[in-house]
Amino acid sequence: MKRVLSRGLFIGRFQPFHLGHKASIDFALSQVESLVIVIGSSQKSFEARNPFTSGERILMIKESLNADVDLDQKRLFIIPIPDINIHSLWTAQISNSVPKFESVFTNDEFTNMLFKEKGVKVIVPPLHRRHELSGTAIRNRIVNDLEWLNLVSPQTAVVIDDIAGVQRIKKLSLLDPHFNG
Amino acid sequence: MKRVLSRGLFIGRFQPFHLGHKASIDFALSQVESLVIVIGSSQKSFEARNPFTSGERILMIKESLNADVDLDQKRLFIIPIPDINIHSLWTAQISNSVPKFESVFTNDEFTNMLFKEKGVKVIVPPLHRRHELSGTAIRNRIVNDLEWLNLVSPQTAVVIDDIAGVQRIKKLSLLDPHFNG
Amino acid sequence: MKRVLSRGLFIGRFQPFHLGHKASIDFALSQVESLVIVIGSSQKSFEARNPFTSGERILMIKESLNADVDLDQKRLFIIPIPDINIHSLWTAQISNSVPKFESVFTNDEFTNMLFKEKGVKVIVPPLHRRHELSGTAIRNRIVNDLEWLNLVSPQTAVVIDDIAGVQRIKKLSLLDPHFNG
Amino acid sequence: MKRVLSRGLFIGRFQPFHLGHKASIDFALSQVESLVIVIGSSQKSFEARNPFTSGERILMIKESLNADVDLDQKRLFIIPIPDINIHSLWTAQISNSVPKFESVFTNDEFTNMLFKEKGVKVIVPPLHRRHELSGTAIRNRIVNDLEWLNLVSPQTAVVIDDIAGVQRIKKLSLLDPHFNG
Amino acid sequence: MKRVLSRGLFIGRFQPFHLGHKASIDFALSQVESLVIVIGSSQKSFEARNPFTSGERILMIKESLNADVDLDQKRLFIIPIPDINIHSLWTAQISNSVPKFESVFTNDEFTNMLFKEKGVKVIVPPLHRRHELSGTAIRNRIVNDLEWLNLVSPQTAVVIDDIAGVQRIKKLSLLDPHFNG
């Protein structure tokens, strides 16, 4: 297949990085020469919806992609970007934080909306097993002691184990959402 | 009626600017020589409750008031003010951002409370058709395809049309309130 | 009892300062030579869950502890610390804002979790009458005109009276949680 | 002369508003249908280079322009914009804070550079008496008790007088530039 | 001497706390019933002009004042306040961070100016040996290996020794003022 685009963006929060993300990255890499993986809300961690730090999420992604022998690391950028909390500036913040790109790959409706508003081409990667392969679903399975290791890469599982991530997610799920209550 | 006050403040979010706002401004202008229209939460946009940018809201207000031949533009200031997120400093932030004023016109209970706490005179403009003429009600009508054009000025309607605002409000209403989910 | 630790931290929001806080401070002072009382979320006020400013909370604590003739003021620090909103940096912010300490006293699960994650010793003071002696319970009693003066020190009661705090809490409880609605 | 542009931006700090600014605004209004006057660094005040608050500067501009009987107030917006302190986002912040525009009028080299980088048309208004008609020059004359009233509008002079602005500028000029030394 | 004021503020940066500060505090305590010692620029540290953290400065002050047997600790508050970087809001930030006060004691011209602008009574404590007893002078003496221990309390000297503060000040004095050059 002929690649028509030179550089794309794939945006997610990766809480945690899972097989759905891996499939989307593979899809995007079939369309573009190089791909920037943007770790959104990078400043968030230790919240029920955002348990992992930016450093932990970078490690999950990097180790998982390192294990794919077919993937040329030279084509990949992994860039954490903190929220700017001014929605109308968010696309500008991303554009200034990464090398120039021509298209955005995302399954997030809001990201889709904001980039389209600025005239950027948005591509929605096909989703497989979307109800299982979502961060929310995986965190819920962890909280409820259901099987989840089959939904993430072995490398992600190792990172989560190293930081006692299962315990962390369970504790955060019990906390009052209002910090410091 | 004799005007006893030299300058007043009218504070709102104007999401969007509607005929209730226009009536309150007319009321305030009957009481004061000059009026500062403060666009609160100016940094917010692309949220279900705050769909419009500061620039878009300024345009709605300015074009609507320009169309009123009885209104002397020299008496009006339109000033956007971002949230400071420290409630106890909010009145100080406003005072430093606008020309000196003697009174505040507002229908918002919280604004009322904070200014009274600082000893500022607060006047509550009479509300007509308060259940229809509110930003929340108008956004809900737009989402549900109910008639709403009769609740705003023709100029506001043009601004909303120019930016595909109806579509924007509908999309935002469907999104998970947690950005980047 | 032999004191084995030189300095401890007691962290709370003190909305308002109540007898449960006083008991925890007494407990902590039985364990350490000097104690830093950290007023968390110091930037918050005029919210239903955080009605009092940092200055008001400092006054409640200081006046209440001044009244305890058995307590040596030289052993006490009272330090307000604003939220940093990046959870993974919160313990670092506290450590840089207070004199060196060896242990943390807290009944808050989240504070407990974050300090343990950094390897800091956390001690949970015994709670007496925990359902009554909580900020949330006391604010609810105030809203509902139930007896609450027996749950705080006379000095806290005076501070609340001086600032018309009962009225403030009642008003805040009625407001739309979304500021500037 | 035929106006080819629908809306322009004129950006300055207006410390204080002077006759050079007025001439540039007149020039810009000869080129565009409506003009947005952007008050940059709006958050700054009580500094040697930025003595006046946003509210004071808005008042200088508004009162000065109100006095021009040939000028139609309906064509004018006056919008304060705080610095974002991330240079690469500054043009995006402006674009989101004002109604859509096609061109920028500025004598500031840096503003010129940033907008050109984004592909926006920049027009440099002709400068008359540029060594006299600059904020820096006027503040210096005030500090040194030289004639300056002929360099500003009578309305600006009244605002400065009302707030004891001459004294303020003199005091600020004597202070160590490092606040809280 | 009759005390006419109930509560005063003494504002400094305390880089480091020295005998001049102690004399000013003694003077202020002769005028007011209770005194709030405000540690300004509390967020700054590891800069040539601001070498010490907030926690270190609090400890210097507290330990020094604890050693004064004539001083009743119940009359004293020690409150760190970070810069807000919006000069026109600085007095409001202080007012919301401390218990109510009637007067401000300060030798800083800028602090003096800002509070007077808001109508607050400002008292300038008499300065003894002002050329020696200033933070700048003491830091310079430390850098140049001149005698300085006679200019601070023994308690301040101990805190500085515990953190290897002499070394820190010397290193910072050699660094390019532009961080991360």
Added chain:
Amino acid sequence: MKRVLSRGLFIGRFQPFHLGHKASIDFALSQVESLVIVIGSSQKSFEARNPFTSGERILMIKESLNADVDLDQKRLFIIPIPDINIHSLWTAQISNSVPKFESVFTNDEFTNMLFKEKGVKVIVPPLHRRHELSGTAIRNRIVNDLEWLNLVSPQTAVVIDDIAGVQRIKKLSLLDPHFNG
């Protein structure tokens, strides 16, 4: 040579990325298994000392390292980190933004000082041609039309050319350092 450390950090601003940086990275990679290249002050750009955006600097580094056939991309992380402007929190911010590390490689005295203060092992890579191979020297050569292409990788040169970086550096060098003057 036996590698004793598992992961190291190399911190710079990379304005621009030059052959000195490349040599330091090669040195660090001889000591550790994997290396995190931290792009400091990532939020800065369009300043005389910080002309390039984070996205531009990432591209310079990535393309330059991609061209080194002996370098295994799997061992490398490239992570931009914005300044936190609270020096005492800077090391904590870095630690939370990157995967766990055991050592820091840096030629910057201040970075060295802050990490040592926290007990982190700091290694100073040997510097070759230190007067030529510095960002400041290279920017100065560009401003003065002296030879500089031999001091950077061909890939850095291409990035600078693509964005008209020579022109940008020259323009920024002429500007008043005070933005918006």
